[in-house]
Amino acid sequence: MRSSNPARIWLTTACAVTLLTAGAVSVAAPPAQRPAGGVNLETTLVGAHTTFQGYGPVVLTGVGLVVDLPGTGGDPAPSAYRTMLLDELKRHDIRIPNTILASPNTALVVVRTYLPPLLQPGDKLDVEVIAPESANATSLAGGWLMECHLTEQTLVPGQGLMKGHTYARAKGPVLAAGVAMPSEKTAASQMLRGRVLAGAMLTRSRELAINLRNDFRSVRNSSRIANAVGTRFHDYDKYGIKKPMAVAKTDAKIALELQPRYKDNYPRYLEVIKHIAFAESPVAQRVRMQRLQEELFEPETAEEAALQLEAIGGASVPLLKAALKAPTLECQFQSAMALAYLGEADGIPVLAQAAREEPAFRVFALAALSTIDDADAHMALRELMSQNSEELRYGAFRALWTLDRRDPFIRGEPMLEPIDPLLADDIEAQKDRQLHFVLHVLETSGDPMVHITLRTRPEVVIFGADQKFATPLLLSAGRNVMITAQPGSETASVVRFEANRPDQRKEVSLNVAEVIRTAVELGARYPDVVQMLSEASRQRNLATRLATDALPEAGRVYNRPRSADAPSTLEKPAKPTKIGRDHMAPNLFPIDHEKAEREGSGSGDWADSEGVQASVPADTKPVAVKDEKPANSDKPSTPAAPAADKVDSDDAKKKPFGLIPRLRERF
Template identity: 50%
Template sequence: MKNTVSLFVVVLIVAAGFTGCQKLNLNPQSWLNSASMRSQSPDEDDDSSELEKFETKVETPFIGEYTQITGKNLIALQGVGLVTGLNGTGGNPPPSVHREALLREMRRRGVKNPNQILRSPSTALVIVKAYLPPLIRKGETFDVEVYLPGNSEATSLDGGWLMESYLAEQAMIQGRGLLKGHILAKAEGSILIPPMSEEDRKKGTSGLLRRGRILAGGASLAEDRDLALYLRNDFKSIRNAQRIANRIGSRFYHFDKYGIEEPLAEAKTDKKVVLKLKPRYKHNDSRYLQVVRYIAFRETDVAQRVRMQKLTDEIKIPEKAERASIELEAIGKKSIPILKAALKSPLLEVRFHAAVALAYLDDGSGIKDLAEAAREEPAFRVYALAAMSALDEPEAHLHLRELMSMTSAETRYGAFRALWTLDKNDPFIRGEDMNGQFLLHVLQTELETVTTHDPNAKPGGPKNGGPMIHITHRKHPEVVLFGSEQEFRVPLTVRAGKVLITGAPGVEELTVSKYAVDEPLQRKLVSKNIAVVIRTAVEMGASYPDIAQMILQAHQP
């Protein structure tokens, strides 16, 4: 039975917004002209003229026209760290600012004989780099990269463990050396080197063994990162900042532990409004920002009704459906009837955009259409699955479970990730903690039967997608087995770090053993079931990178 390793990277793309304006050509013309000539400055009173009560314009000013969003930037972090547990591939680092920095940190921590430790072939000095993501909360994790300096005597980080290191904003200033800023994170964990064949590993493929990644190895020590809106210079004022905060707060809010409603926007200065993320948009913050930009800065009830009528027509046009759905989502729950009506369209693109907006309005009427979009159209798949993960409804669980049995590896893992976001304890996907290093998910997809159209299915192929193994190389250290009955083929000889797995031709059991200096021999006979072998190897001390490499070796012909 062939095992495959599939990678799935979700990229969220912010669709470019555009603005436009139209006027209703209503009679009498003289009355319309007098109503339309009022000031458009956002600093004017909304009730400055009685004529505004009869405003019939569709030229609605949006918040995005007066503001610029910040806080989506990555913050580059760097530090120096010590990797231990290397199998003779370490080395004494030459004199450098990095060595001096590491020695100072080791002395500060009370480490005895730091120079002797650095000279050991089982240790290596590494540069630790990471990017603090936007919207991260204090204590949340992120990926970290480590690499050997160019002049290092060490040759490989394979099997290494990064000791706890601190990361800060740093800059190399001529004449002043390496200057550190505030410490914003710490990092620690086992190092995952890029996947490679055993042949490439023996060749010592250029540079690949000298760098690696620690999945979720960084933890933020900084205060929560929020978004901010900055008013244009020609519109900035305390009053306008407060009005923008009020408009956003009336649309997006949450309840504190006492049940008191709190707006998610707060005016801080005459030009800055701090914006918190609505939890429903946690996995699609770009959508959240689009919706915020299309919240009306000022609009009468009559003007809003006229605009909604215009959007009712536009959402049925594929070229305009995305923009129309975002505007309707920004208006709020009163737009739900319009979006539900769009679900009757024969065009998948129209139904998809309407269903996404409904999902973020906490309405599951479009779940079936989101599942269809994820299944049939690759361009919609990421967004459809993200929207489904925002709907904690039984129907969403059922559709995601069926999508995990599709032929497309991208669809299967995407559906798994969406269901995991909805409910980590769902019995079908619940993971096993492997010594705190990673999660092992064993899905019984062999018991599933797909009843809907599978666009990638081949004649005579399995009706449940067949067996598949997914190993992550970013964010979440996990192994997902699509099919609980998958087995290793014999003959087999693979390694999981210091753990050796062997099986002669025709045997029904594999031998899992570990030989290590100053440790008793460990040896165990287990079935060929992949999940059983993984559990046994971890019990003997195998790490997540070890398991990933083991599976890759077994997959090679």
């Protein structure tokens, strides 16, 4: 065997470094003029040897009681649900549980929510409430869900239904599905389903971890990957001490925490982690960066290149800024996305353009803008709220609210429950007033629009402050508040009527925001306001558009334009390409898990996916997901993820069952 010549090795290395240095300083040059580097070194990325544990949503279930119904409840028939609720009532020394359940003003409901990863105790989630057929109820409209516990549950053969940890407690006003969008054909069934927006409060967090594949697991590899991730992503504790976001626990498991910049887009966070290189030498990284610089200018490779450069960190910023001048919007957009999550504001104009002009990029562009704490980002989002697209306007609003909810342009007005006149001077009573929803009145220049939410958080956003109801007017805001106005009148009467009490009446202008405020002062809750606005829109008392959950979505098709320098007779149009995956948008824009289940495209185990924002062929078909609850079954639904333990958590045992105090007052 021929021996190596040390002089030859030294000379080869020196030439390679010279070429790399020349390539690094020419970031502004177009791809054709940049040197190729002359070296091809393979780099292993974290995603090649790992999966993520605890990413998919976990179904939490419970059985609860809806009260305050106007005679639309019922005595539930014997069932597993009734037994569970009776046991809970008896456990808390309720002496007449059967009398409570038999009341026509109460209804047994099944409560369910989806718990995503990386949330912390105190965070809020929507809950779905369903009155099963055995509940013998006719409507949940106007009801209040008493506090109940939500746990992991699974059906174990031979052992029955086993409970796991209690993760949340749920309560609040029920927004019946048929209230916002009534239909003669579906109203009866819809009134037995509903949501409590932000009704569940988490009591414990879920663990997220990186798992090494079996053929790669070892203490050495686990430590190397944890070190690579921890070097790239870190935070500081309350003492200012730097702490890594990844810590190796075993030879196959790495505990992972969320880096704060990605708190509203943790799918991207996990995608970037998959693209982190480990055991890469500085020379190999320089070679890879030069190659990625060229790939940023090609639409087919720009996304992958931008993710890898984002994973490298601050050293990639000059390359990404240069690609903002790429000839196609797609290449500019991918670079601007990476820059945003690296804390750079240079890509703001590109992100605003992408959100405005290309619906397939919109959800990701708005999420990226929400991370840039810069005055230009504020102004760009304000301008987008005056566009004509409903989802663009509300999406920009939500992005700005996420960026800075105290921004004076969008600052909301809390709609609190009215206080008893006898307690008007009680400071403690004032503090304990419950927040019904938040009203936002925006001074926008686009077409007037009113937006209501049926998911995530209760809020009404009025785009255009001077909107008025048209007369004649006859609207209901729940069963106790009515709004009327005669033809040609300049004012409206808002009246609260209740048995055995004098009517309360207020005269206000026809301004939409003013009517909402007054209705809340007289006792209307968020579901009642949604009912009022829906009636007004249906009766054409609301001349403007009423939009509901107008959120941009992931997984839309983008048609790449033809290359500018290719002969049109020789080149065929590019195949339509999906940007992102269905029902896997940034968590800033939460998905409808029920809709995802119906369409058979649940998130499943994301660990082996191609990425949340990764481009996939447009004709990719989703994999069907089996229904969790068997047809014609009155047993609790079985979550896909089994419970970790077979007993309730200590937290659930210590905390009192929330409905007990009010039930004792009533019975």
